[in-house]
Amino acid sequence: MTGAAIFLVFAIVGGFALAGHYFSSEQRIKRELKAAKQYAIAELPESTPGKIVGVATPVERQLVSPLTGRPCVCYQVVVQEQRGSGKHRSWRTVITEDDSVPFQVTDGTGRAIVDPTGAQLALDYDGNSASGSFDNATPTEEAFLQKHGRGSRGWLLNKTIRYREAIIGVGERVSILGAGVREPDPDTMPTAAYRDGSPTRLRLMSSQQFKLRISDDPETLGSAG
DSSP states (O other): OOHHHHHHHHHHHHHHHHHHHHTSHHHHHHHHHHHSOBOOGGGOOTTOOEEEEEEEEESSOOEEOTTTOOEEEEEEEEEEEEESOGGGOEEEEEEEEEEEOOEEEEOSSOEEEEEOTTOEEEOOOOEEEEEBTTBOOOHHHHHHHHHTTOOSBOSSSBOOEEEEEEEEETTOEEEEEEOEEEEEOTTSOOOTTSTTSOOEEEEEEOOSSOOOEEEOOGGGOOSOO
């Protein structure tokens, strides 16, 4: 194969990889969030699609992420195992796990209660680790594998495994694109700023027509809330 042909093959493969990345669901969600009009929470009209940015905290209870033990309101875990050998080596996803609880987002102007059920997420997988032939899985990693009916040991050596975890951490800034409804806020005292004496909060949840988009990617956060 000539040098030009080799270059063409690599260019084609690279092009497919870039296209796959660009058109992935996570990248699409991030583009939608970056392009959306941003509102202060107190100013997003009812039933109007828009983006809010603020700090996430639990409403009633919080979660603990299974691999890194971080307090959070949402987590996603992906475990991949390396299969094959030589040029046929590839990664295969063997475990996916996610969980979330309702949380609130505040930005200094108001607060929104968020139900993440059914939301489309584009989170930063910032909890990364691996185990392999000469690197045993940690007790936490081993327990997580066994929870899903798997283990880190092969016939002779450890399996080559990588662990990826993404969270919406307690106190982390997030961006959310959606449409919500206004409801009385029982936890906010009326002030002169409210003409009718009834402060409200925003409630965001996915619908059949439109699913919430949620990300902690810095590029989606826009101006500080």
